[in-house]
Amino acid sequence: MSKAFIYGKMVEGDNFTDRVKETRRLKANFEEGINTIVISPRRIGKSSLIKRVKDSVDNPAIKVVMMDIYDCRSEYDFLNRFAAVLMKEAAGKMERILDTIQKFLVRVVPKVSYSPAPLMDYSISLGITPQNYSPEEILALPEIIAREQGVQIVVCIDEFQQVGEFPDSITVQKRMRGVWQRQQNVSYCMYGSKKHMMTKIFQNKRMPFYQFGEITYLDKIPREDWVNYIVSRFSTKGKTISDYFAGKICDAVDGYSSYVQQLAWDVMQETESEVTEESFASGLEALLDQNAGLFTDQTETLTSYQMNLLRAICSGIHDEYTSKAVTDIYNLGTRSNIVRIKTSLAEKEIIDVVKGKAYISDPVFELWFRSVYL
Ligand SMILES: Nc1ncnc2c1ncn2[C@@H]1O[C@H](COP(=O)(O)OP(=O)(O)O)[C@@H](O)[C@H]1O
Ligand SMILES: [Mg+2]
Known part of the structure; x- marks a missing residue:
């Protein structure tokens, strides 16, 4: 099968x-x-x-x-x-x-x-x-x-x-x-x-x-395609998922192919016959658990400045890290230190810098980081 x-x-x-x-x-x-x-x-x-x-x-x-x-x-x-x-x-x-x-x-x-x-x-x-x-x-x-x-x-x-x-x-x-x-x-x-x-x-x-x-x-697979795919794969196992929850699976992991499939699998494991808010939430939790070990390893080697920058990004701050509003809350060190933190996190592929703005590269890492550090 x-x-x-x-x-x-x-x-x-x-x-x-x-x-x-x-x-x-x-x-x-x-x-x-x-x-x-x-x-x-x-x-x-x-x-x-x-x-x-x-x-x-x-x-x-x-x-x-x-x-x-x-x-x-x-x-x-x-x-x-x-x-x-x-x-x-x-x-x-x-x-x-x-x-x-x-x-x-x-x-x-x-x-x-x-x-x-x-x-x-x-x-x-x-x-x-x-x-x-x-x-x-x-x-x-x-x-x-x-x-x-x-x-x-x-x-x-x-x-x-x-x-x-x-x-x-x-x-x-x-x-x-x-x-x-x-x-x-x-x-x-x-x-x-x-x-x-x-x-x-x-x-x-x-x-x-x-x-x-x-x-x-190579772009992400479009959301409509994922929704159709998830709905039809659930039905091959005699289970039901609405377009709403199929879309939610896709959005939770920002359309990252591998994670869409992993989360869909996790949600299906938590679902008796039809996906509900509860089974969706348990599926998402399972996804975070499965990845926690890897993410913990990744963050263990980071300096506290680097962790602070990740905290700032996960709180929705993507640029102007030298402004007083930001440095009042997050200790990021000197101006030149901030440049170094950004470069080294980008080299580690933990963040992406797009047009000067910093984002977390991996959507599940971001979910996990928020759940542990924010
Ligand atoms: N066209 C696709 N349809 C459905 N799932 C896909 C597709 N492409 C990739 N995936 C999902 O993403 C995962 C990683 O795919 P892979 O081809 O190994 O990616 P890459 O080579 O970019 O790292 C697959 O195991 C699967 O879960
Ligand atoms: Mg590959």
Whole structure:
């Protein structure tokens, strides 16, 4: 039986809603070989969307390969991940993996490990190092495979902002762009959540990836779509929720995809047959409880000035922190200290600064913070 609500991992099928326009647009880009960059906050739905687009491409001459580089710490970590995913794609069947590696990467000694049946998935470790392959040779692989197989390849790279953290990052990025922009049969889709880093990589004139492709910011899923989705998912479990409460679920978490699904799930657990004010409130409480541990960890490392700024923001004060009205209530230190607090909270991704005004990034963090500290 399918789950009513899913959160914390990629969603597909009945658990995927809306995104019709975005899917169509990205699909066209994939088919036309247009490089695309997708940016949004975490857990809005980038990975799910790209998977959806991959599944929607029905032209057998277009191969879409997906990789996630969230755990890559260096250029060669990346090159190993990149090559491994491409080898799997080129092999198609598991039985052909060793031959495929032999063909495209003669100088490595691969290790293949199989997970137990019936899953029969497998992982490969290629052992690519500066001693056996140069970065350029590995970066060239997709084009070689595409030609050999007579296909177009779309390489999708999740959490691409990691590249910005690699040692000697600019050089690494120069090499990538240098090789990739000459490829005729390969295009790229990079996506990631750290807006600050993603925009630095792709929108800064002095950076290698400047104007590499079309940049899209992924918006939240519209409220009407959430309401319809929540109502229909409740009904698959024989429970009822009014449009009013479905909308309230969406509003409580400011339309953040993952939280909408999590809160809907929590409210459903608290509901016998039809959602009421009480079951809604218990669901919301459960959501806060589930996240409290993480939020506590996040705030434990903050200074008291930083906590004071969060208090001010949660009380509805978004700017003019140096004014007497604010400093009378919240101890934020000197003028230059306030600038530092804002910068460091933004770097920790706890706040977003939009046109000079500070906001809490995570709506559930804000609810939790208010319930504990205000
Ligand atoms: N199109 C969608 N329809 C319904 N729920 C979604 C959708 N996209 C994302 N979500 C919800 O958000 C969660 C995170 O999605 P994910 O694609 O992993 O986001 P991201 O890659 O931006 O971090 C999913 O587990 C799901 O609960
Ligand atoms: Mg993701």
